Amino acid sequence: MDRGTRIAVLGAGLAGLTVAGLLQRAGFPVAVYEQSPSFSRIGAGIILGANVSKVLRRLDLEDAFAATGIRPDAFLSRAWDTGEQLYKLDFDAEREARFGGPFVNIHRADLHQLLQRPLAPGTIRFGHKLTGIEKRGDALALSFENGASAEADIAIGADGIRSITRELILGVEEPRFIGRSAPRAVFPASRIKGDPIDDCTKWWAPDRHTLAYYMTPDRNEVYVMAALPMARWDGDGSPVKGDRDEFIAAFDSAHPDLRRAAEAAEDVAVWPIYDRPRNDTWHKGRVVLMGDACHAVRPFMAAGGSAAIEDAAILSRCIAEFGDPATAFAHYTMVRIPRVADIQQISIANSWMHGPTETDWFFGYDACTVPLDRAIPEALCPNLQR
Template identity: 60%
Template sequence: MKNQKRIAVVGAGLGGLSAAGFLQRAGFDVTVYEQAPSFSRIGAGIILSANVMKALRRLGAEGALVEAGIKPHSYISRAWDSGEKMYEIIFDAASEERFGGPYLNIHRGDLHAVLEHVVTPGTIIFNSRLIDLKETSHSVRLVFDNGVETEADIVIGADGIRSRVREFLLGNEAPRFVGSVAHRAIFATESLRGFEIPDCTKWWGRDRHILPYFMTSRRDEIYAIGVVPQATWDSDAASLPSSRDEFLAAFDGFHDDLRRVLEAAEDVSVWPIYDRERNDRWSGGRIVLLGDACHPMRPYMAAGGAMAVEDGAILSRCLATFDEPAEAFRCYEATRIPRVADVQRISIENSWMRGPTDTDWFYCYDPCTAPLTPPS
């Protein structure tokens, strides 16, 4: 595609910034529109597996991410009651060589602090909430709530599960509550009063699970996310305040090693978990979706961010390869949908690394070199 095309990316999350970074390196004129007023160190932890890190290495971000986060010694699965070790994967020099990159835990705020530098200064326009898209025969007009109107040759919707771009493309359909909520907390390691824990452990219960892990190499901060069943979510809020007592009650009967961690939890909140029924239409006209905007993932495989970054890398390659947007989008969908479908299925099953697992197909993948599937 001719690189003078103007591309508007809606959403400055992991997928949007990755796509913008790759597209700028391919010579495209890219602007990213983000509804938040700025990036800040709030939120949660995130896991960046080797397939993600290989892509972010090409954006020049690997070193800063490793410095901000932690390369955990291992990932451990343990039984909820006995504490029996069900599975362990060691992350060392040998695994990095095999997978082609490291496995990293990091705070989302620290991740964003690095990723905002993978695009040229001035690329991100904050305080820009999309309210309208108008496609013409030669461009797309974007209208934002701050009064700004602009035109682009291509619009990339990277604006999450409640994507406004998706609404304009596919219609207004609410996400699906999956019948589970996530209790989340971030707290200082010193609250454990000397009790030592592994870098990353998932505790598997009959109908619930919980994953506490460190987010920095200093091991001074712990993120814990525990998923439990809940029949309904009746609030319009993105999250609600919870408490340490509620967190402990949700994992009553779990092994003492876990409960000692939860007894230190502070600032607990509870978040509904949503997804959508699979829809393989990711594009139309000059508009295309990536990440949770087209294939939201349940957070049970720690793969939602990975899929968004892979999307951005593959989409940028397709746009650089084909002159017509429709042809580029068909190649992107043909390349991405089979892999994404596998990850969605495993995430719904909540089976990833519960026991002995073939991880090579996931971690060894490199979206910057993987073959593109020709458009049909």
């Protein structure tokens, strides 16, 4: 596409910041519109593999990424009650070479800060909550709740599972509560009594699971997240303050190593877990979706963030390589939908690395080099000029 194509990115999460950075590097004028008034260090941890490292390499962020988070020695799966090791994936030099990059645990807010580094000053416009998208000739008119307006040639909806961009092009459809809550806690590692915990462990029980891992290279900050049964959620999808005693009680039958980690929690936040039924309509006209806006997945494979960052790499390449939005978006969806469908299916099954698992297809994936020239069925893009 012409490098004068004006691109609006709606949402400054991991997906939005990554695609903005990659598109600016490709020479496009990009503005990012974020509804929050500012960024702060809230949130939780995130697990990312070599498939993400290879994208961040294109933004000259890979070394900072690996140095800011922790490169764990392994991913462990253990039985909730007995502590039996169910699976272990070592992350030694040989494994990193095989996957093509490091495996890193990091606080989301720390990664968020890193992803802002490549952006030109003034790229992010805070306090801009989208309210409308109107087609005007070959351009788009964007309107915002604060009264501001903007024009763009392409709009990228990267505004999460409750995407306003999605609603504007596909209609209103509420996310699906899956009957699980996710209490989360971030705290100093010094609060854990006894021996240090392992670098990264998923604890499995028949009706629940927990992730516990360090997020910093000196192992001084710990993240614990559980997925617990919950019959209903009456809120709007926002997190609520959790009860520490109730959180700890959920681990009464757990192995002592897991209980020690849970008992160290101070403040607990409880998030409802939502997803969406699969919908392969990811674009309409000059508007395209990415990340949770088009393929929200359950967090049971720890792959949602990875998939969103992969989206950014593929979408930015398609925009740069193909001559018009219809062609670019068609190639983007043809490349991404099959892979995301696999991720969604595994996440629903909650089977990832519970036992012996083939992981090369996931961590070894390189969104920066995968071919983009797959054939496009006429049904997906009837107006495509061949």
